[in-house]
Amino acid sequence: MSTADGAVIGTTQIAGSAPRNRAFNVVLLAEGFTAAQQNDFNNSCTTFVNAFRTTPPFDDLSAAINIFRVNVRSTDAGADDPAAAGGTGAMVKTYFDASFGGNNIRRLLLCNTTTALQVAAAQVPEFTVVLVVVNSTIYGGSGGSVGTYSLADGATEIAIHEMGHTAFGLADEYPYYAGGNETGHDHHPAGEPSEPNVTTNSNRNTLKWRWTVASTTAIPTMANPDCSQVDGRPSPVPVGTVGLFEGAHYYHCGAYRPEYDCKMRALSVPFCRICRQVIWNRIGPLATLPARARTPISVIARFPEHLDVFAVTNDGRTVSNWWDQSSGWAGWFNLMGGIASPGGPGSPVTAVHRYAGHIDLFTVGTDNRVWSAWWNAANGWHSWFQIGDLVCRPGSIVNVVSRYSDHLDLFTTASDGRTMSTWWDVRTGWAAWFHVQGGIAAAGAPVTAVARYPFHLDLFTVGTDNRVWSCWWDERSGWHGWFPIGNLGCRPDSTITVVSRFPDQLDLFTTASDGRIMSTWWNARGGWGNWFQIAGGLASSGSPITAIARYSGHLDLFVIGTDNRVYSTWWHEGQNWAGWFNVSGGVGMPGGQVAAISRVADHIDLFTVGSDGLIYSTWWDGATGWAGWFALGVT
Amino acid sequence: MPSNENNQASTTRAARLIFEYEGAQVRLVSQQLVDMVVTGFDIARAHQAGVYVDARDADGMTLTRVPARDAFATSTEIFPERAGDAIVRVDPAKVKGAFTVVIPVPQAANRVAVVRVAPAQPETQLPAGGATSRVVGAPEATDLATFPLKLN
Numbered sequence: 145m146s147t148a149d150g151a152v153i154g155t156t157q158i159a160g161s162a163p164r165n166r167a168f169n170v171v172l173l174a175e176g177f178t179a180a181q182q183n184d185f186n187n188s189c190t191t192f193v194n195a196f197r198t199t200p201p202f203d204d205l206s207a208a209i210n211i212f213r214v215n216v217r218s219t220d221a222g223a224d225d226p227a228a229a230g231g232t233g234a235m236v237k238t239y240f241d242a243s244f245g246g247n248n249i250r251r252l253l254l255c256n257t258t259t260a261l262q263v264a265a266a267q268v269p270e271f272t273v274v275l276v277v278v279n280s281t282i283y284g285g286s287g288g289s290v291g292t293y294s295l296a297d298g299a300t301e302i303a304i305h306e307m308g309h310t311a312f313g314l315a316d317e318y319p320y321y322a323g324g325n326e327t328g329h330d331h332h333p334a335g336e337p338s339e340p341n342v343t344t345n346s347n348r349n350t351l352k353w354r355w356t357v358a359s360t361t362a363i364p365t366m367a368n369p370d371c372s373q374v375d376g377r378p379s380p381v382p383v384g385t386v387g388l389f390e391g392a393h394y395y396h397c398g399a400y401r402p403e404y405d406c407k408m409r410a411l412s413v414p415f416c417r418i419c420r421q422v423i424w425n426r427i428g429p430l431a432t433l434p435a436r437a438r439t440p441i442s443v444i445a446r447f448p449e450h451l452d453v454f455a456v457t458n459d460g461r462t463v464s465n466w467w468d469q470s471s472g473w474a475g476w477f478n479l480m481g482g483i484a485s486p487g488g489p490g491s492p493v494t495a496v497h498r499y500a501g502h503i504d505l506f507t508v509g510t511d512n513r514v515w516s517a518w519w520n521a522a523n524g525w526h527s528w529f530q531i532g533d534l535v536c537r538p539g540s541i542v543n544v545v546s547r548y549s550d551h552l553d554l555f556t557t558a559s560d561g562r563t564m565s566t567w568w569d570v571r572t573g574w575a576a577w578f579h580v581q582g583g584i585a586a587a588g589a590p591v592t593a594v595a596r597y598p599f600h601l602d603l604f605t606v607g608t609d610n611r612v613w614s615c616w617w618d619e620r621s622g623w624h625g626w627f628p629i630g631n632l633g634c635r636p637d638s639t640i641t642v643v644s645r646f647p648d649q650l651d652l653f654t655t656a657s658d659g660r661i662m663s664t665w666w667n668a669r670g671g672w673g674n675w676f677q678i679a680g681g682l683a684s685s686g687s688p689i690t691a692i693a694r695y696s697g698h699l700d701l702f703v704i705g706t707d708n709r710v711y712s713t714w715w716h717e718g719q720n721w722a723g724w725f726n727v728s729g730g731v732g733m734p735g736g737q738v739a740a741i742s743r744v745a746d747h748i749d750l751f752t753v754g755s756d757g758l759i760y761s762t763w764w765d766g767a768t769g770w771a772g773w774f775a776l777g778v779t
Numbered sequence: 780m781p782s783n784e785n786n787q788a789s790t791t792r793a794a795r796l797i798f799e800y801e802g803a804q805v806r807l808v809s810q811q812l813v814d815m816v817v818t819g820f821d822i823a824r825a826h827q828a829g830v831y832v833d834a835r836d837a838d839g840m841t842l843t844r845v846p847a848r849d850a851f852a853t854s855t856e857i858f859p860e861r862a863g864d865a866i867v868r869v870d871p872a873k874v875k876g877a878f879t880v881v882i883p884v885p886q887a888a889n890r891v892a893v894v895r896v897a898p899a900q901p902e903t904q905l906p907a908g909g910a911t912s913r914v915v916g917a918p919e920a921t922d923l924a925t926f927p928l929k930l931n
Contacts, residue, residue, distance in 0.1 A: 165814045247869045252857050258877040261797045262809060265879070269795060270815040283860040289849035289878040302858045305866075313848050316856070316866070323865040335898055338827035394868065412862040429818040466819060470842045471883035472791035474819025524827065778816040779791050 147259060150218040150239035153182065155267040159193045160210035164270045166778060168311070168427045170196070170211045171264045171271040175240045175255060175292075176279035179217040188277050188295055189213040195300040199407075201420040208430040214267045216240075222280045223253065223294075231282075242278045242292065253284030253292045260290040273311050275303045301411040308408050312426050314419055315339035317401040317409035319391030324374040331371060332398035341408060341418045342393040343400050353402050353418045355481045355527045356386040364388040364400060371397035379404035386417050421481055429465075429475020432777040434458045434757045438489035438686060440541070441739040441751045441759065446500045448743045453751060453776070454493035454505065455759055456484045462493045462507055465776060475778030480517055480527035483510050487538020488588050488637065489686065489735065494542050498549045506531075506542035506554065514542055514556060532566060534577040535559045541590040547598045555580070555591040555603065563591045563605055581615050583626050584608050588637030596647045604629075604640035604652065612640055612654060630664060632675045633657045639688035645696045653678075653689040653701065661689055661703060679713050679721040682706050686735030694742045702727070702738035702750060710738055710752055728762050728770045731755045751776065793817055794884045794930055796832060796891060800851055801875045805893050807926040808877070817883050821845050828898040831920075832880045834888040834928070843883045847893065850878045884928065893923040 160167065172192060174185040193211055196202055202209065218238040225231030229245030240259055246252035255276050264274040276292040278284070285293035285302035287309055293299040308314040315337055321329050336344055343352055348363040357363065365387030368375040375391050385403065392401035392409075401409060406416035415423065435441075435455050442454040449469035455476075457463055462482035467473045484507045485491040491508035498504065501521035509515045512535050515528045535558065536542075542556045550570035558564050563583035568574045580603065585591060589606035596602065599619035607613045607626070610633050615626040634654055641653040648668035656662050661681035665673045678701065683689065687704040694700065697717030705711045710730035715721045732738065732752045739751040746766030754760040760773040793816075797809035822845060830850040833841045854868045882891070897919040 166816050246855070247871055249857055249869060251860065252855065252869070258797070258799050258808060261877055261879050265795055265797065265809065265811065269811065269813045283858075285858055287849075287856050288852055288876060296860070298860075298862065305858075306856075310849055313846065316868075318866055320865060321854075321868050323867045338829060338898075410863065410866065411858065426818070426820045429820065430816065468822075470791075470885045471817060471822050474822055475816070477819055778818050 146241060146256075147239055149220070149237035150216055152239075152263060152267065153179075153215040153217055155212055155214045157210060157212050158189055159197065160206065162208050162210055162430070164210060164268070166430050167208055167210045167270070167272075168205070168430060169268055169271045169273075170209065171268050171274050172211065172213045173240065173260055173263060173274060173276045174214065174216040174218075174279070175242045175276045176218050176220070176222045176236065176238045177216070178219070178221050181221060181279060182215050182217065184279065184295075185215060185277060186213065192275075192277070192300050192303065196304060199304055200414055201423050202427075205424065205427045208427050212268050212271075214263065216263070223278050225250070225280075225282065240276055242276065244280075244282060244284050246286065250282070251284045253278060253286055253294060255290065255292050257288065257290040273307055275306075298412065301407075305407055305411055308415070308419065308423075312419070312422050313339060314408050314422060315342040315393055317342060317392045317406050317416075318394070319368075319374050319396050319399075321394040324396075329395050330397060332393060332395035337393055337399070339393075340422050341402060341406070341416065343388075344398055346388055346400065349529065350526075351388065352527060353386065354529075356402070356417055357388075358385075361385060361387045364390055366390055366404070368397045384417070421478065425477040429477050429778050431476075432758050432775045433463065433465075433476045435753045435759050436460070436486075436490040437733040437753055437757065438735045438737065439484070440489070440492040440688070440737040441753075442493055442495045443739050443741045443749065443751060444495050444497050444503065445741055445743040446497045446503070451741065451743065451749060452495065452497075452503060453739075454479075454495050456490055456492060458757065460484050460486055460490075460510070462505075464493075465778075472779035473776065476776075479505065480525060482507065482515065482517070482528050484508065485510055485512055485536070485538050485540070487512075487540075489539060491539050492541055494544055496544045496546050496552065498546045498552070504544065504546075504552060506544055508536045508538075508540045508542060508556070512536045512538055512540075512559065514554070531574055532577045534564055534566075537561070537588070539588075543591060543593050545593045545595045545601065547595040547601070553593065553595075553601060555593050557585045557589070557591060557605075561585050561587065561608065563603070581623050581625050583613065583615065586610055586634075586636035590639055592640050592642055594642045594644050594650065596644045596650070602642065602650060604642055606634045606636060606638050606640065606654075610634050610636050610657065612652070629672055630675045632662055632664075635659075635686070637686060641689045641691050643691045643693050643699065645693040645699070651691065651693075651699060653691050655683045655687070655689065659683050659685065659706065661701075679723055681711070681713065681724050684708055684734050684736070688737050690738050690740045692740050692742050692748070694745045694748070700740065700742075700748060702740050704732040704734070704736045704738065704752070708732055708734055708736075708755065710750070728772055730760065730762065730773050733757075791817070791883045792885070793881050794834075794928070795879060795881050797877060797879045798847075798850070798893065799877045801873065803851075803923070805850075805924045807891070810891075810928065810930060812884075812930050813881060815881055817845065817881055821881070822883065828896055830923075831894045831896060832882055833892045833894055834882050834884045835890050835892060835925075836885075836887040837889050842885050842888050844894070845880050845882045847878050847880050849876070850893070852876060884930065888928055890925055890927050892925045894920050895923055896920045
C-alpha cells in the first residue's frame with residue numbers, strides 16, 4: 145500500500161522528438177502492473193498516444209509534444225476496490241496506492257499524488273503533465289494535479305479532459321454540479337470567471353471571445369428558459385458555431401460557454417474553438433515562429449527590464465512574445481485569434497504603451513478594417529474590436545502616437561490612398577475617421593507621425609508624385625496643409641522614418657527610387673536641410689530604414705542591404721556618419737525590416753525575419769558589443 | 780539567418796517545486812533546479828483570482844509568479860461510464876493533495892511563497908468607453924505560506 149509495494153523500473157520516450165527543455169512533456173506512470181504485466185502497460189500507453197495525438201489541436205502541435213512512459217512494478221495487480229462503494233472488496237499492494245471508491249463513489253479512482261509527482265520529477269524532470277494508468281478494466285478516473293484513469297474503454301478521454309484543467313487552465317463547461325438535479329445551482333454568482341472558456345458577460349462588444357463570433361450569430365445564442373433545470377434542447381445553430389450558450393461552470397443560468405459542445409463539457413466530443421486556441425497558446429510558444437517575410441515587427445519597452453514584441457506569422461496570425469529580465473523570453477502566443485491583412489508586405493501589429501501597465505495594439509484585419517486590442521496589468525488581454533468602418537488598403541500600416549497618457553492619434557491610408565486619422569481620448573472615446581488635409585499617399589506608402597510636443601504632430605508620407613510630403617497639427621492652430629520636402633524621388637512604397645532627438649529637431653530617413661538611403665533634417669533655427677545619401681548606403685528594395693536616438697546627440701540606423709544582410713551605421717554629434725557594417729553576420733529577407741529599440745542608453749535590441757523565415761534577435765551593449773543572432777522563441 | 784541557424788538563447792534558471800496540502804496547511808516537499816523553459820502562458824502578468832507561487836528576493840519583492848492551477852481543490856470530478864452521460868462533481872471529505880509548479884528563479888530569488896489572489900473588480904464595472912481606460916480596484920494577494928529556496 146505504498147512505495148514499498150513495488151519499484152520504478154525505468155523510463156522510455158514513446159512519442160515526440162522535441163528538445164525536452166522546450167517541449168510539452170506528458171508522463172504516463174504505471175500503477176498496479178506486476179513485473180510480468182509491464183507489456184500490458186506499454187500497450188495501454190500506445191493506446192493513449194494514438195488517442196491523444198489525433199485529438200485536435202494536439203494533432204497539429206505534435207512537433208512540440210513528447211510522451212514518456214515510466215514502467216513501475218507493483219507487488220499486486222489492479223487497485224483497491226472497496227466493497228462500501230459497490231466494489232469487489234479487493235485490497236491490493238501497489239506502488240501509488242490507487243483506489244476506486246473515493247467519496248464512496250466507485251468510479252472515483254484516486255492515488256497518492258505526492259508520490260506520483262515525485263516519481264515523475266525524478267524520471268522526467270521537465271514533465272508538464274502526469275497521468276497514472278491504473279491496471280484495471282473497471283471504469284474510473286479523476287483529475288487534479290495528477291490525472292488517473294483505468295484501462296476501461298474510453299477512459300483516455302478522462303485524461304485529456306483533465307489535462308484541460310491541469311495544463312491549460314480551462315474551466316468545466318457543463319451546466320450542473322451533480323448531474324442537473326442539484327439545488328443551489330440555478331444562477332451563477334456575480335463576477336467574471338478568470339478561465340478563458342466561460343463567462344458571465346453577455347455583451348457582444350465586451351465578450352472575451354468576441355473575435356470568434358460572427359456578426360450574424362445571435363447573442364446569446366441559446367438562453368435557458370427555465371433556470372431551475374439544465375437546458376436540454378438541441379443546438380439552434382450548426383456544429384462549430386461560436387456564440388454564447390447559457391449553462392456553464394456548474395450553473396444552469398447566468399454563465400455561458402462558447403460552443404454548444406466541447407470536451408470540457410462532455411467526454412468524447414472535440415474541444416471547442418476557444419479551448420483549442422488556449423491549448424495552441426500553451427504549446428505553440430515552445431516552437432520558433434515562421435513569420436511573414438516583410439511584415440514589420442513592433443517592439444516596445446514598458447520599462448527598461450521588459451520588452452514586448454509583436455509580429456505576424458506566415459499564415460497571418462497576430463502574435464506576441466515578451467522578455468523580462470527575471471524570466472527571459474516567454475514564447476510566441478496568438479493575440480486573441482487575430483489575422484492580419486496580407487496585402488503588400490502585410491499589415492503589422494503596431495503597439496504603444498501609454499503607461500507602463502497598459503498596451504494598445506492596432507492592425508488591419510483581413511476585412512481591411514482597423515482593429516484594436518489592449519492589455520492591462522490588472523485584467524490581461526482584451527480582444528480585438530473594430531475602430532470605425534474605414535476600409536484600408538490591403539496590408540496598410542496603422543501608425544499610432546500617444547501624445548499623453550490618456551490620448552491616442554492613429555494614422556493610416558484608405559483603400560483609395562487618402563491619408564486618414566482618428567483619435568481616442570479618455571474623456572470622449574473614439575472619434576470618427578477623417579481625411580487629413582486632402583492628402584493622398586502613393587500606392588503602399590504608409591503615413592508616419594511624431595509628436596515633438598504633447599500639443600504638436602508632424603506627419604510624413606510619399607505622395608502620388610513619389611515625393612516626400614509633410615503636414616502638421618498644433619493644438620492652437622489645428623491642421624496645416626501638406627507641403628513637399630525637397631524634390632527627392634522615392635520608391636512609391638517608401639517609409640518615411642522620423643526621429644525627434646529633441647523637441648525642435650526632426651531627422652528623416654527614407655530610400656530613393658534607386659535604393660539610396662537618404663536623410664534630411666529640420667530644426668527650429670534653420671528649417672529644412674537638403675536630402676543627402678548616408679555613407680553610400682543602398683537598401684534592399686522595399687526595406688525601410690529604422691532609426692533610433694539613444695540620446696539627443698546620437699543616431700543608430702538599421703536596414704536590410706542589397707545583399708540581404710542586416711546593416712547598421714551611426715552618427716554622433718560633431719562627427720560624420722560611420723560606414724555601414726554587417727551586424728553579427730545577420731542575413732534577413734529581401735525588403736525586410738529591422739526593428740530596433742533602446743531600453744537603456746547603452747543597449748540596443750534588434751529583431752528581424754531571417755533568411756529561413758524565423759524571427760531572430762540580437763543585442764548590442766556598450767560594454768560587450770554585438771551579440772550573435774538567436775531564433776526568438778522561449779527561454 | 781544562415782550564419783546562426785541553430786542558435787537558441789540559453790534557458791532561464793527554473794525550479795520545480797512540489798507542495799503538499801491538507802486543509803489550509805501547505806508544505807514544500809521537494810525543490811529542484813530544472814532545465815526547462817517557462818512560457819508566457821505560465822508566467823502570470825495579469826493577476827487574476829487564483830492561487831500562485833511567487834519567487835521572491837531577500838527584500839520580499841516578487842520576481843516571478845506562476846499559477847498553481849490545482850492547488851487546494853475543493854471538489855473533484857466523477858466521469859460517466861457511458862458517453863453522453865453527465866460529468867458530476869463531488870466535494871471530498873478532506874481538502875488534501877499535492878501540486879507542482881515550475882517557476883523561473885532569478886539569482887536574486889531566495890524564497891518562494893504560496894499566494895492566494897482575490898478577484899479584482901469585475902470587467903463589467905470598467906468605466907464607459909473603457910477599452911483603453913485604467914482599471915480601478917486592484918486584486919488583493921494574501922500569502923498562505925513562505926519557504927526558503929535551497930537550490931544548488
